[in-house]
Amino acid sequence: MIPDTPYLSIVCDEEGSGAAELLSDLFRISVHGPDWPAGDEPVSQYRLRVSGERLQLEFPLDQRRKPWIAELGLRRPSCGRDPLLRAIGTRKGFVVDMTAGWCMDAALIAASGCRVMACEQNPLIYVLSRHALDHHPNTRLRSSLDLVHGDSREVLKRRKTCADVIYLDPMYPGRRKSGASPGRIMLLRELVNGNSDALDEHAGLLETALRHARRRVVVKRSRHAPPIRSGVTGEIHGKQVRFDLYTPKR
Numbered sequence: 688m689i690p691d692t693p694y695l696s697i698v699c700d701e702e703g704s705g706a707a708e709l710l711s712d713l714f715r716i717s718v719h720g721p722d723w724p725a726g727d728e729p730v731s732q733y734r735l736r737v738s739g740e741r742l743q744l745e746f747p748l749d750q751r752r753k754p755w756i757a758e759l760g761l762r763r764p765s766c767g768r769d770p771l772l773r774a775i776g777t778r779k780g781f782v783v784d785m786t787a788g789w790c791m792d793a794a795l796i797a798a799s800g801c802r803v804m805a806c807e808q809n810p811l812i813y814v815l816s817r818h819a820l821d822h823h824p825n826t827r828l829r830s831s832l833d834l835v836h837g838d839s840r841e842v843l844k845r846r847k848t849c850a851d852v853i854y855l856d857p858m859y860p861g862r863r864k865s866g867a868s869p870g871r872i873m874l875l876r877e878l879v880n881g882n883s884d885a886l887d888e889h890a891g892l893l894e895t896a897l898r899h900a901r902r903r904v905v906v907k908r909s910r911h912a913p914p915i916r917s918g919v920t921g922e923i924h925g926k927q928v929r930f931d932l933y934t935p936k937r
């Protein structure tokens with residue numbers, strides 16, 4: 688990244704000006720409107736381009752990278768044997784995903800019949816995921832999945848939320864979020880600077896989850912990674928990942 692280069696810029700056409708103003712308020716940066724000279728858009732690490740209902744992420748510092756549009760691709764569970772859904776449990780209820788990312792797992796849980804609140808702290812990831820969710824053709828999925836912007840620990844505390852199940856999917860080296868392409872993972876890591884397995888931070892998320900879960904807390908780990916902390920009461924294994932189960936103490 689070039690020194691002093693802004694992190695983000697927003698450009699829009701006339702049809703996208705309304706949405707762009709909302710993004711401007713969220714990121715607290717100005718919007719470059721439709722009268723901006725063609726080819727003279729601001730150089731930044733990332734650029735959000737709003738055109739009508741289309742929102743795409745561009746990479747001004749690397750012209751070789753194609754613009755990226757977030758899409759909520761819903762993977763199908765394998766005949767009811769999906770390890771994530773087995774970990775969540777067969778009793779349908781209210782689930783909180785504390786680390787939403789691109790909402791791939793949250794969408795699968797919601798599609799299984801659960802009501803889901805997914806929290807995403809990174810504003811750029813949230814905006815792209817929000818756009819993908821709002822434009823997903825499945826209206827039932829959209830009504831079952833509530834995507835919230837903010838630190839999930841603060842959201843749970845502020846809302847005094849209790850969930851049947853709370854789900855955590857921490858990022859760590861060499862691991863893909865299931866159902867997502869390598870490009871999605873690379874960009875997600877890039878945006879959250881997910882280059883280390885911050886066990887202390889993840890343990891803090893787990894402690895919060897245990898205070899707000901009624902039935903269980905589910906933590907996704909690499910198949911051979913150590914648990915975030917002791918106290919695992921069960922495990923569900925997939926081909927590449929493991930779901931550690933924790934039982935809240937009441």
